[in-house]
Amino acid sequence: MNTVTITPIKTEKDYQNALQRIDELLLLDPAPYSELDDELDVLSTLVHAYEQTHYAIPYPDPIDAIKYLMEENGWKNKDLEQLIGPKSRVSEILNRKRYFTLQQILNLHKHLGLPLEIFINDKMPQIAKQNSR
Structure with a gap:
């Protein structure tokens, strides 16, 4: 079993790399509950957290x-x-x-x-x- 190492997204470069990896994983269409699916889930969560901090969409009036x-x-x-x-x-x-x-x-x-x-x-x-x- 391969171990996937996922690191926090701290920089714009980390963010872009995570987006690229998410695209790769989506193309692979991982089976539910597989290691790749878990990686996709974790990366998506990290990207979401980074976007909430750096690209937050303000609430409307x-x-x-x-x-x-x-x-x-x-x-x-x-x-x-x-x-x-x-x-x-x-x-x-x-x-x-x-x-x-x-x-x-x-x-x-x-x-x-x-x-x-x-x-x-x-x-x-x-x-x-x-x-x-």
């Missing part, structure tokens, strides 16, 4: 995310009233005149599947400052 969902689903402001509140409140939030309450965030998370992190993150001080104008 919550208003933009909601407007996108509205457009994709053909929803109107009225369709958000059960999650946000009266028509005027929905309008204030979508026009960035007011920020979400905790209950509204929980409702949008639960019913629309939006991650909590898009509402509660390091951009919140900027949002609060913009909303106080």
